Amino acid sequence: MRIKCPYCGERDAQEFAYLGAADPKRPDPDAEGAADAFYDYVYLRENPAGVLAELWYHTAGCHSWLRVERDTRTHVIHSVAYASPHEAGD
Amino acid sequence: MRYSAFSVLTNALGGNRGWTRAWRKAEPKPQYDVVIVGGGHGLAAAYYLAKVHGITNVAVVEKGYLGSGNIGRNTTIVRSNYMLPPNTLLYEHALKLWEGLSQDLNFNCMVSQRGVLNVVHSDVQRNAYARRGNAMRLAGVDAELLNTDQVRHLIPFADFSNARFPIRGGLLQRRGGTVRHDAVAWGYARAADERGVDIIEQCEVTGIKIENGAVRGVETTRGFIGARKVGLAVAGNSSRVASFAGLRLPIETHVLQAFVSEGLKPVLDHVVTFGAGHFYVSQSDKGGLVFGGDLDGYNSYAQRGNLPTAEDVMEGALALFPNFARLRMLRNWGGLIDMTMDGSPIIDKTDIRGLYFNGGWCYGGFKATPASGECFAHLIARDEAPDLIRSFKLDRFKAGAMLDEKGMGAQPNLH
Numbered sequence: 001m002r003i004k005c006p007y008c009g010e011r012d013a014q015e016f017a018y019l020g021a022a023d024p025k026r027p028d029p030d031a032e033g034a035a036d037a038f039y040d041y042v043y044l045r046e047n048p049a050g051v052l053a054e055l056w057y058h059t060a061g062c063h064s065w066l067r068v069e070r071d072t073r074t075h076v077i078h079s080v081a082y083a084s085p086h087e088a089g090d
Numbered sequence: 091m092r093y094s095a096f097s098v099l100t101n102a103l104g105g106n107r108g109w110t111r112a113w114r115k116a117e118p119k120p121q122y123d124v125v126i127v128g129g130g131h132g133l134a135a136a137y138y139l140a141k142v143h144g145i146t147n148v149a150v151v152e153k154g155y156l157g158s159g160n161i162g163r164n165t166t167i168v169r170s171n172y173m174l175p176p177n178t179l180l181y182e183h184a185l186k187l188w189e190g191l192s193q194d195l196n197f198n199c200m201v202s203q204r205g206v207l208n209v210v211h212s213d214v215q216r217n218a219y220a221r222r223g224n225a226m227r228l229a230g231v232d233a234e235l236l237n238t239d240q241v242r243h244l245i246p247f248a249d250f251s252n253a254r255f256p257i258r259g260g261l262l263q264r265r266g267g268t269v270r271h272d273a274v275a276w277g278y279a280r281a282a283d284e285r286g287v288d289i290i291e292q293c294e295v296t297g298i299k300i301e302n303g304a305v306r307g308v309e310t311t312r313g314f315i316g317a318r319k320v321g322l323a324v325a326g327n328s329s330r331v332a333s334f335a336g337l338r339l340p341i342e343t344h345v346l347q348a349f350v351s352e353g354l355k356p357v358l359d360h361v362v363t364f365g366a367g368h369f370y371v372s373q374s375d376k377g378g379l380v381f382g383g384d385l386d387g388y389n390s391y392a393q394r395g396n397l398p399t400a401e402d403v404m405e406g407a408l409a410l411f412p413n414f415a416r417l418r419m420l421r422n423w424g425g426l427i428d429m430t431m432d433g434s435p436i437i438d439k440t441d442i443r444g445l446y447f448n449g450g451w452c453y454g455g456f457k458a459t460p461a462s463g464e465c466f467a468h469l470i471a472r473d474e475a476p477d478l479i480r481s482f483k484l485d486r487f488k489a490g491a492m493l494d495e496k497g498m499g500a501q502p503n504l505h
Contacts, residue, residue, distance in 0.1 A: 001396050014398040018388045018503060020342070042500050043340040043431045043487040047329035049391040072343070073391045 004080050007062040015060035021046065022053040022067045022083065049073055055083055093196055112276055113283035116149070118290050118315050123147040124470055125308055125317035127295050127331060130161035131448055131455070132323040133278035134463020135470070137195075140285035142464070143471035148287045149317075150279075151310060153294035157275040160326055163393075163425030164456035165348050165382040167361050167372060169206040169266035170231050173222050174493050176481035177434060177454075178229040180461050183478055187460035188269055197277030199269050200375065206266030206361040207236075207244060209410065210259040215365055219261040226263070236260045244360060249412050255366040268361060268372050274459060298334040304443035305335075319444045321470050323462075326426030327391075328449035335442055340431045340487050341450050342502045345390040346382070347399055349422040351414075353377030362410070369406025378420065381407055385427065387503045394424045427452060429502035434493035437466055438475065438484040446470050447484060452505055 001013040027037035046052075049072055056066045065083040070076065082088040091097065091110055101108045123145055126132040129152030139145045152159070168188050170181035192199045210216045216235070223233035241260045242250060250257045279289050290312070297309030298320065307316035324331045329339050354377050363370040368384040383403035386395040400422060407414050430436060430450035435458070437448045448466045451458065461478065468476045481493060487500075498504040 012398070013388075013396065020389070020501075020503075039488050040338075044338045045329065045340065045342050047339070047342050047389065049327075049330050049343070052389055054389070070388075072389050075390065075392055075396070 001075050001077070003056060003066070003068060003077060005058050005061055005064065005066065006080060006082055007064055008058065011058070011061060015058060016056040016066075017059045019055040019057065022055045051078060093198075112280040113289050116288035116290050118149065118151075118293065118310070118312055119288065120314075121307075121316035122149045122288075123317070124149075124319045124321065125315055126150045126321040126323060127308065128152065128159070128323035128325075129156050129275065129279070129289065129291070130159055130323060130325070131459055131462045131466065132321065133161075133275060133282060133289070134459050135321060135323060135448070135466040136287045137278050137282040137285070138464045138467035139471060140282055140287055143467060145471055146286035148282075149290055149315065150282070150287060151290045151293045151295060151308070151315070153292070155291050156279055156289065157272045160425050160455055161275045161459070162272055163348070163423060164271055165370070165372070165380050166268045166271045166374075166456065167206065167266070167370070168201075168269050168457040169263055169361070170457075171206060171208070171222065171226055171233065171261065171263045171266065172495060173225045174434075174495055175229060176493055177495060178226060178231060180465075180478050180482075181454065181458060182229065182231050184458045184461035185265060187464065189265075191269075191274075191277070191460060195277040195281040197273065197280055199273045199277050201267070201269050203265050203267040204360050204372070205244075205262055205264045206363070207241070208261040208363045209241065209248070209257055209365045210261065211255040211366045212258060216259050219259075223261050232263055232265050234262045234264070236262055245358070245362060247357075247413050248410055252409060255409055266361060268374075270375075271456060278463070295331060295334070298331075298445070300335060300442055300445075303441075305445040317444075319446065319470055321446045321448060321466060323448040323466065325428040325449045325451045325455050328428050328447070332447065335440070335445055337440060337447075339436075339450070339484075341428050342389055343391055344385045344388070344427045344429050344503060345392060345395045345424040346385050346427045346453065347395040347403070347422055347424045349381040349400065349403060349419050350374070351379040351381070351417045352420050354379065354417075364406045364410045367402070367406040367409065369403055369410065371407060371411075379414070379417065385429070385503055386424075390424075391426060392424065393426060429505060431487055431500040431502060432492040432494040433496055433498065433502075433505035435462070435482050436484050437462065437469065437479045437482045439469065439473070440484065
């Protein structure tokens with residue numbers, strides 16, 4: 001598996017560290033029902049058999065957090081982008 | 091047909107034409123008392139439902155052929171060298187069942203209690219293993235702490251003077267070992283079938299029918315099958331199948347690879363694990379060395395992994411056994427692993443009446459098969475969890491009652 005880092009170019013996946021799904025957002029700890037929301041955020045997973053947006057960190061490269069869309073059934077990578085809006089230039 | 095030395099002899103004299111199918115090729119009936127999804131732990135559960143609880147109107151549905159899933163994709167190791175009491179007790183119960191399984195099923199499961207040796211490479215690690223060994227002995231499990239010479243006696247060809255990872259001792263569980271995994275699937279299938287259980291292969295579940303909060307049956311590629319109770323035992327695909335019932339689980343699916351070398355004359359008498367990396371090895375009866383190691387580390391349903399993990403496993407092998415350097419690897423494969431948020435399994439009822447869940451086995455599924463099946467059968471038959479699985483609840487993450495053997499937290503690829 002190779003990941004095309006937007007800064008470094010195409011690199012072996014071994015250079016990257018894996019975090020997991022990219023989409024869950026940390027809930028507001030002061031909101032109503034925060035305990036349930038945190039349980040959901042920390043422990044429950046969609047775990048799809050198909051395309052999953054996930055976070056990879058380029059440990060042995062540019063130290064960017066990347067948002068990678070990858071098919072968990074085939075390991076085909078559909079897209080790679082900077083995860084942080086700052087690096088993405090937004 | 092009952093298997094015995096006599097039946098082997100008479101069939102040999104008859105040119106081996108007298109053997110019959112080990113289990114019927116069952117067609118799905120419209121309605122069962124219990125349908126169990128998954129022909130791994132599910133076969134064991136069906137067997138104990140029939141044998142212990144007298145419930146024989148049972149079907150096991152398997153999406154492929156029997157033995158094509160995780161029951162045939164593991165590295166065949168059985169052991170109970172855990173530290174947290176719920177895990178130790180469950181796996182120890184499984185090990186006791188393994189010890190009598192061939193007689194119980196009248197099927198040779200090739201149970202080989204060759205001993206599981208965890209090699210130690212530093213004083214700190216010896217302390218950790220002494221603690222684990224003591225925890226095991228307190229739970230009534232056998233464990234022996236070995237010094238370097240005792241380990242040398244068991245694996246004389248290991249690299250004892252490795253500059254980075256010298257061998258400083260080991261923890262040995264003599265009752266641990268290996269069991270032929272296909273034979274377990276076939277043995278349970280045959281014994282369950284004999285008691286009236288229908289084993290339906292090539293039958294993939296595509297939906298779960300629920301009415302008024304109670305389960306009514308499963309939709310499959312071979313039509314609807316009605317059931318009063320449905321048990322899910324599909325580790326690897328738990329999230330997918332549970333999603334048919336609207337459940338979200340504390341599980342990620344990862345890929346774990348295994349490797350087999352060309353056949354050798356007997357060289358390795360035990361199951362040996364490397365303490366300075368994640369690598370373990372045993373020699374199969376055919377002579378091939380069976381290697382295992384770490385997860386690839388990313389979510390995957392692909393049933394195959396990537397080469398960096400293969401390299402990592404081989405490096406572990408050579409750090410421990412330099413004499414394996416000229417071995418050629420014959421084949422490798424991947425199995426899908428349900429990784430839970432604490433590294434321990436889940437066997438529990440769900441919020442849906444009549445729907446039971448068994449999964450999240452992480453690395454420990456195969457060795458738990460008999461105990462998992464027996465407890466799951468009890469849970470389904472009596473709608474009540476036996477003592478052995480009281481801690482393996484679905485809601486333990488919410489309740490804060492995690493069973494985190496490695497202390498990694500909710501990062502499943504690190505367990």
